[in-house]
Amino acid sequence: MLEPAPPSTPSLRAAGMRQTPQREGILRVLKDSDRPLTVEEIWERMPERRSGLPTVYRNLERFVHEGWAESIMGPDQVMRFVRCDSRHHHHHLQCERCGRTTEVDACGLDASLTELEKLSGFRITRHQLMLFGLCGACRAEKDR
Incomplete structure (x- = not known):
């Protein structure tokens, strides 16, 4: 989680x-x-x-x-x-409805990026990932 x-x-x-x-x-x-x-x-x-x-x-x-x-x-x-808030690598989640953004202290892409480097010949130095969805408040409002 x-x-x-x-x-x-x-x-x-x-x-x-x-x-x-x-x-x-x-x-x-x-x-x-x-x-x-x-x-x-x-x-x-x-x-x-x-x-x-x-x-x-x-x-x-x-x-x-x-x-x-x-x-x-x-x-x-x-x-x-x-x-x-964190000074190390992290990502953000953004609500598509209200725009609220939350920082998450997780990545989980290391293995995929290593494989991508092998396949592409690139040395990946950084990446940025933005995840979109509905926040809890917007989900609750939508369910009403």
């Missing part, structure tokens, strides 16, 4: 970054959302919008690099960002 990933708190200073209200605001917005957000949605939800969209983009890029966030391509081909 897939288990939700344990929460963790990123340390801006430990990553060599200054602790600014803008960075803290971006991280807080991501943490408070259970759905992936566009850069514009993140900016609109920031308590103090003293920074422009380019600053939000740059910080999100760094947060993805640090493993604190992940970029997810939406069905409308718009890039969205979701907060990641």
Whole structure:
């Protein structure tokens, strides 16, 4: 069974970054959302919008690099960002109805990827898997 990933708190200073209200605001917005957000949605939800969209983009890029966030391509081909609690390899489940996203601390693809490497001659360095379905709340609502 897939288990939700344990929460963790990123340390801006430990990553060599200054602790600014803008960075803290971006991280807080991501943490408070259970759905992936566009850069514009993140900016609109920031308590103090003293920074422009380019600053939000740059910080999100760094947060993805640090493993604190992940970029997810939406069905409308718009890039969205979701907060990641685990710093190691993981995947996400997303509800097709409400958009709620859950991080899962499981993969299970190692054997398949090893076989794929043998068949293709590729050395697989990373992968990203997005799983879609209906969350418990939407399933219960649909069953009513």
